């Protein structure tokens with residue numbers, strides 16, 4: 001049986017569609033309406049192509065629609081107009097191609113760490129009633145040792161495996177949530193402010209971890225954050241959302257920035273400043289700055 | 296030191312004394328008043344003495360029910376057989392059976408609420424109807440139920456179901472809806488289908504809360520059960536209490552009331568303990 005390490009090293013296949021992007025967001029418009037009230041426009045004609053293997057950070061002021069954009073990619077939500085294609089086809093509901101690490105409620109509270117990580121494998125291979133046959137039990141053992149491999153990779157101890165999520169710290173919970181998503185080897189990993197509840201030290205560690213994992217797996221990552229610095233140091237490309245016109249017009253992409261893979265602190269600082277200025281034009285403070293991970 | 300202080304720190308002994316005070320005074324004053332009344336009138340039936348009550352309770356547990364054939368050779372039987380033939384045992388068994396049947400019938404209610412919460416079409420189909428049903432005063436349906444189902448077991452069980460099921464359905468529905476959306480999306484992204492998500496994520500998560508909600512509704516279950524038994528029944532604890540009222544049998548009624556309270560307490564305690572043991576991850580609010 002392959003170890004977790006080698007599995008992590010298996011690169012996700014490139015889209016295989018020639019120049020076609022892995023994710024195609026085409027002119028989407030999102031409006032929330034209640035009957036009897038004028039509908040509220042959130043995203044207005046946003047278009048974005050994402051190639052396989054990119055690490056995209058999405059920044060923007062609170063309420064500008066970052067989470068909405070992720071929900072569109074997940075296919076948890078359908079746009080009012082326009083469409084979102086993953087590997088060239090539209091979808092009706094979220095599926096295995098996207099792994100998802102939300103900010104809150106990222107783990108199943110009723111399962112232990114190990115059960116949380118193996119859940120995806122079990123649910124796809126073992127039916128509700130098929131859990132008791134001997135062959136399944138062997139399979140389950142395999143899942144568990146694979147999960148233990150991920151646990152180690154995430155820097156967690158084996159003694160944590162039998163703990164319940166409420167017994168873990170926030171950082172540990174997010175590590176488990178990432179392992180839970182990655183064990184399914186998703187083509188796309190979506191993270192919605194996954195680190196924003198963590199203290200700066202833990203956060204820097206998690207940034208390092210996610211960047212390493214991205215390098216190892218080649219998964220496409222969409223990473224929503226409030227923090228311009230975090231956005232720049234992690235990503236290969238930063239997308240800033242913002243409103244250009246009046247408030248009711250909704251948001252669109254105000255900045256699409258490629259980030260060179262450089263260790264040059266000055267260049268990074270310049271990029272951070274640029275993102276900051278576009279995202280928070282009022283000169284508002286961005287949230288806490290964290291140390292650069294040693295990437 | 297003031298008693299009415301938010302930041303008061305009563306000692307363990309104080310807490311113990313305070314919490315038992317009303318029990319002790321209640322019992323003492325009862326027996327004191329009872330003794331006074333018996334001094335005035337030795338045939339008083341309203342407030343039986345401790346001896347009368349224990350005698351009546353022993354009779355209820357050890358003597359066969361009055362309409363029993365086996366009454367003649369009662370004294371030769373073993374203790375266990377005597378208890379099994381006794382009035383109290385038969386009444387408890389009859390009430391317990393109805394109680395268990397009603398509880399079993401509440402589980403489909405949980406599943407209905409779950410599906411209403413998960414699947415919008417099912418929700419649209421049932422929600423308005425259940426909300427309406429919930430507003431019907433179940434006891435007002437009693438005559439209708441007796442006419443429709445006759446005065447046998449079915450009517451009594453239906454009374455409980457009609458009275459409690461809407462609450463359980465709506466509770467399960469609301470609990471289902473309160474599961475964070477993230478969990479469901481997460482399920483889909485991990486490759487689970489609609490039914491896997493419904494049963495393996497959502498039902499499993501709300502289960503301890505559902506058990507809690509059933510536990511909190513035990514009193515309504517008993518209320519409807521007793522109403523049914525008092526009005527139309529030939530056995531059961533409430534039937535016995537209603538029957539004894541006709542001959543002012545307070546010496547049996549009071550132990551019966553306490554017995555019912557004890558049983559309900561034990562069921563409640565058992566369910567709570569079970570819930571904690573089965574769901575170590577569950578933190579009660």
Ligand SMILES: Nc1ncnc2c1ncn2[C@@H]1O[C@H](COP(=O)(O)OP(=O)(O)OP(=O)(O)O)[C@@H](O)[C@H]1O
Nearest residue numbers: 032033040042060061062063064065066067068069
């Ligand atoms: N279901 C909904 N109904 C109505 N309005 C909604 C709904 N979901 C989101 N919105 C609105 O859409 C806007 C964008 O929400 P979204 O959650 O995408 O913002 P965000 O950029 O993720 O913000 P934050 O940084 O605070 O998480 C918000 O103004 C919000 O009020």
Ligand SMILES: [Mg+2]
Nearest residue numbers: 066067068192
């Ligand atoms: Mg958000």
